[in-house]
Amino acid sequence: MRRIVLVALAAVLVLAGCTEKPGEKGKEGGRPAKVDGISTSEGTHKQKIKVGTPGHREFLLHVPAKLADGKWADGKPADPPALVIALHGGLANMGKMEDLTGFDELSDEHGFLAAYPDGFMTTWNAGDCCGAAKIGDIDDVGFLTKLIDKLTGAGLADPKRVYVTGFSNGAGMAYRMACEKPDKVAGIGVVEGALVTECDPGRPVSAMIFHGTADRNVPFNGGGDRDFNDKRPFPPVSRAVDFWRKVAGLPEPRNRVKALSGDTDCASTGKGDRGVAVAFCKINGGTHRWPDEASAMLWDFFADHPRRT
Template identity: 40%
Template sequence: MKKILRFFTMIIILFLLVARHAPAETYGRPGYHDGSLTHAGMARTYRLYIPTIYVVQKPKSVPLVIVLHGGGGNAKNAARVTGFSQKANTEGFIVAYPDGTSWIGRNIFLTWNSGNCCGYALENNIDDVGFIKALIEKLEKELPIDPKRIYVTGISNGAMMSYRLACELSDKIAAIGPVAGALNVKDCNPAYPVSVVIFHGKFDDHVRYNGGKSLKMADNHDRTDTPVSYAVSFWTKNDQCSATPEREEKGRLVKELYTGGLSGTEVLLYTIMDGGHAWPGGKKLGYIGADEPIYGVSATDLIWEFFKNHPKP
């Protein structure tokens, strides 16, 4: 009798241990799920996209792509502009679209505190790095997120925020994909190498390719952006990549790849010769004066291709 009791006791203990460490099954259907968490005394919101392939196959681990909206946008806008949810359906990764903050308190005019930009988030020194870290940790508890395959991309203010996250959360983030943003973080000291793929249009007057003052300032804070060359130089040195890139010109696109970095990291720059302040191959940003995206080039496809080839070691 004692042996039987001991056996069942062991079974119960094992069950509890497994249940404790297994991710919660809170996403039983594919599609969008709206969520929230409290960080630094604020209710923060996000939109999650679960692809059908995840629900059907139930993989043991899955990549996470975090997509950051531009200044004045929101999670829904980021999904619409980038089309990352459609890409997730074919590739099987999970997408998180977090919301920034706004003085209005609703999901409009949202911004990120990316260093020297933008709006409410900058003025109030909102801890967006802490929010994204808390979001990652929450999703890791709820879903079988692969800790070696966590990626961040974004446009404009969201791209600037992706740079800041790479600076401060390099222990969690494998690669970033900033589009039409500048590396404006004063003290960027990543603890680990991070792979970087950059998209920037030569005719971007909002965040200029060669840096300097914006010609179409949407934010009321005076700022000077660093040039794209600064971001490339910083990350190639940080990752210890080759000094000379492999260069390829294809129509309106110039590709420069810096290889041989620490832990297999690489830095890749796509210059869109006739591109403005937009997501290549995506939808137009939803504000007055936004540039038209170019077509024939899909930033979403190329970013995901780069991400899936650059996990953490």
């Protein structure tokens, strides 16, 4: 009886030694199950990341089939894809941003990674806005920087093709990332947001800005309240457009950009010396919402503006 038990135990140990562990090779094309704790299988995965404070932060990561089924070498994609980070608006969350933007479908079609981080108590510290994240002085720049470093450091994303986009409060956070971490971000996409943070980026960043003329939350021509405890008005969207083009030494945006909707009027500065451009899309009659055409237009813009240096 004892011999039978020992033989059975030995068989179990042999099988255990043959079982693939997370991060080990063994799947098609040499793709590991995980890289640095990040799942590489096709689909959307909930991830956690330590940010140096008690607890952790969370984000959703959508992995397209083109990455999962592509060529891998030494546990990393042979051709790391672009990364699009989409930031939800105030009083929303990462799941709502995933549903709102439809970036998963574009990710599957074009092969980029789509990440949807969760704000602090449904808000982002975008400078002078908003809510709990601002009051708590949450280091959201640090959080998003760690997220970028984790994905690029693991070889899962191309560090020269990292883009941050957002809606409303998330759009303000995209501005802040470009202001404070232009070395990490090749371009930003701003939808119904305002530049309400001190900004001295030191280098240009490509930007595509959408804003509705009938937005009452963040008025097109400025106004409203920056926060529940800050009665200063939001600046007009034109101030942000002018700021980013002047940082890059670009002219006013006059080159027409084809839009998917007749209500959207888009123009671009064209590319400057570093390949940087600023595009502005005015949505005539548009309110405080994510336009149906925004995601596809943002991806086309991002794909055409990698960081050159």
